[in-house]
Each structure stands twice: as structure tokens, then as C-alpha cells.
Amino acid sequence: MHDLKALRDNPAAYDQNWARRGLSSQTSEILTLDEDRRSLQTELQALQMRRNEASKEIGAVKSKGGDAHALMVEVAEIKDNMAVLEEQERVKADELTDLLSRLPNMVADDVPDGPDEDHNVELRRFGTPKIGSNAAKDHVEIGEMLGLMDFETAAKVAGARMTILKGALARLERALGLFMLDVHSSEHGYTEINPPLLVNSDVMYGTTQLPKFHDDQFETTDGRWLIPTAEVVLTNMVREEILEEGAFPIRLCAMTPCFRKEAGSAGKDTRGMIRQHQFYKVEMVSVVKPEDSEAEHQRMTDCAENILKKLELPFRTIVLCAGDMGFASRKTYDIEVWVPSQDKYREISSCSNCGDIQSRRMKTRFKRAGAKDTEFVHTLNGSGVAVGRALVAIMENYYDPADGGIWIPDVLKPYMGGVEKIVKLNT
């Protein structure tokens, strides 16, 4: 949700900002609805005031045994008028809310302009990618040759965009998830959470999956939703709360399966486990005071990068341009890991500063020490990192063409029972 008062004060700023995302002018429609709604509300409240007064008078008259008939007639008329106004007000308010809830967050000033992903700006690189290697095999080939990755059976039991991992590869994915969770909770200060995977509609609205991205989500028959990311649950843990200033920063992390319909991506990344209906992801969420969100954003991105550094995977970090950013974000850093078979970097983490758009929807506020008014918190989320894609990156970057095996990164060895390398078993 957006700050209507700020929008009233400076509509041009909003239109100019939304234009950076390629949107046409929105504010005149918003302001018209807003003015209509407010004048209806003012009118309605005047009637309510008179009704309340008259009702009290009726009570006073009756308690003295007097005749309150004239007053009762007056109230009856007021109620008729109120019903009409209430309905008009409700319609305007619904229209306004619906319009506002479908408009994306304001883009931060230092975000580069540009219509699409070709205008994102690279900030830094780590590691040395194996470029143009003839030996590069993709993770599907590697996994199937090892007999540890099975898309056919997955399709048989669950349909497209599903994966079955076996044996050491299943363990490797688990090892990756545990490793990431341990680093974030032990070294990065995030509290580990094991959350529900099924949430209600209010929660999905809070983090902006609803109403606009309804088609990307799996809905259950009883009106709940499978989470598309742990961000949804972690962020909403503070919904409808008024926090004390001392509560910050709140840092939470979780590893969960994520469920996505991938409605708009038919034909994209159809091979392998890059884009699945279900995948594991370790997610970080921070809730902070507004003045701290920018520093927290850098910090969170560092935490995600640190995972890849420890895994010794080559990556680069980019800042998304205005046209490529997600709906809720003011500013987003993507971390892209090197995928040898594709000879390019692919997204493995996305760290976003959502400003107050989610907190306004969730009604998450805080009060400064001694202050009377509440303010909205800032929320941030970042992958730390996508576990399935990390598995792909390990398989391809640590592939040994000599024997078709996969070396285990040093930091994962303790999680793999000391195994140094996954190799094909003699059958």
C-alpha cells in the first residue's frame, strides 16, 4: 500500500517514479477517488454524529418518561441516508484500495534507469569462471550419468518442473541447506525459524503476492496458499504489531520448500532444475527502522555473497534497473552464480529493500522512545541462497571430467560424512 498523504502532497513525484517502471500516469485517478471517498466520509460522519446525539437524547427523554417520537423519526431518516452514503463510500474505498494495491513500490533514487534486464549494472565479481570449457556438462547430464537425478520418474509422479534426487546428490542438497542455515544463524545473526508452509490470504496480501500475482500461486481447496518463498511467512511474523524501538534489527532466516506455478515462464529453463514448481531456498528477512534499511540491505547482500565465497563458487553482483525490479522492491541486488554449461551467470540470490510497502499492508509499525506517533518499519528479504540452484552450480563447477564425478567443496565435507567426491557407483 502507498502513503496516500504523501501522494496527495506530491503526485508528480509518484507519477515520475512509476514512469521509471514503464507505467503511465496514475495519480489523477487515485486523487479523484480519494477526494470522492473523503467527501463521502465527511458527510457520513456528520450524520453519524447527529444520530449518536439523537440516540442519547432519546435515552434521556425516555428515562424521564417523556415522548421521544419526533427524535425517533429523525433518526430513522438519518439511517436511510446513512445506508446510501455507506454504500457509496464503500465502493469508492474498494476501488481506491484495489488500484493502490496493484501499483508497485517507489524506485529508490540511486537505482539505474532502464526498461529490462539488459540495463542492469554489474557491481563486482568474485572468483574465476571456467569460460568456454569444452568439458562443461550440464547438471542434468552429470546427475543422470551418476544415476542420482531422475526427471522422468519425477514427471511420472508429479508432472513437469519437478525433480527427484537420490543418494549422495540428495544428501548434497541437504548439506547445502544445512550449511547455509548454520552460517546465517551462527555467523550472521539471523534467528532460525521453521515456519508453516501454508498461509492465509491476508499474509499473501501483506507481502504483495496478492492480489496482483494470484496466478503464480498454488491455492489450496480450503483457501490457503502454499508459500512461494519463506519471505512470506518470516516477514508476516510481525504483522499487525507495534514494535518498540529496542526490538530492532529483527533478523530471521529459514529453509523451506517454495512453490511456484511459473505461469508466465512457459518454455523458459525447461531443462533441469533451474526453474521448478518446488524448490528449497534459504531465505533471510530483516525488519528495521527506516533510516537503517539501506545499510541493512548492503549487509544482507554481503551475507548472501559470503555463502558463495565459502562455497568457492564464481559469482557477480548486479543492481537491477528500474524496469527489471520486482513489484515490492525499492532497490534490488541480484547475485548471479557462474553456470558453466550455459557459459553465463544465473540468478541465485535476490536481495531487496521493500521500504514500507509491505509494512503498510501488514500494519507493522514501531514507536520511537518517547514519541507519540507510530511509524512504519522497513522490511528486507534476500535469498541466502537458492538451494536448488546452488546444487546446480556445485555440480557443474565442481565437475571432474576425468571420471564424471563431483568434488565436494571443503565447507560441505563435514555435512557429507567426510566424503570428498561423489562418483558413479559400480553396478
Add this chain to the structure above:
RNA sequence: GGGCAGGUGGCAGAGUGGUUGAAUGCGCUGCUCUCGAAAAGCAGUAUGGGUGCAAGCCCAUCGAGGGUUCGAAUCCCUCCCUGCCCGCCA
């Protein structure tokens, strides 16, 4: 799934139709007293919104949404949640 009991302010807990946004206690904030502290006393202490330059005034909110009524925290209906018992089941 069946049955019972509940959901009131930061917390505890009154309130079963009429100045009740809500008693009382605790907590918290300020002041008085004190060398200081404690104790005690006094005052204050929800959120959202409308209107106004402002002081202020007004509207809404007692789990949520409807309904009855001149008037609802209080009565009726639906839903949600919590606790307990029975059944079933990872």
C-alpha cells in the same frame, strides 16, 4: 469429526441494551516529596481515519463480518481463533 468453555486496552480482569473508549489492579511516563532511592500522593498512558493554520472537534474500533434496535462490548446469525474432554490420525 463430536461435545463443552472462552475471545474486552501493554498485561490481568470487571462489564448482559443508554454519556462505557470502556471500572479496578498491575505495568509504563511525568510531576510532588527526598541529599538520592524506595514508599506514598497527583496527573497521564490504545489504534486508524475525517476536519481545521492551530488548539481542538468529530467518526470508527471490545476476534472478524452481517443482523435486530432510536441506541449494542452487551441480544441474534455466520465465520475465525484459543483452551479442555471424546473419537480419529502422522
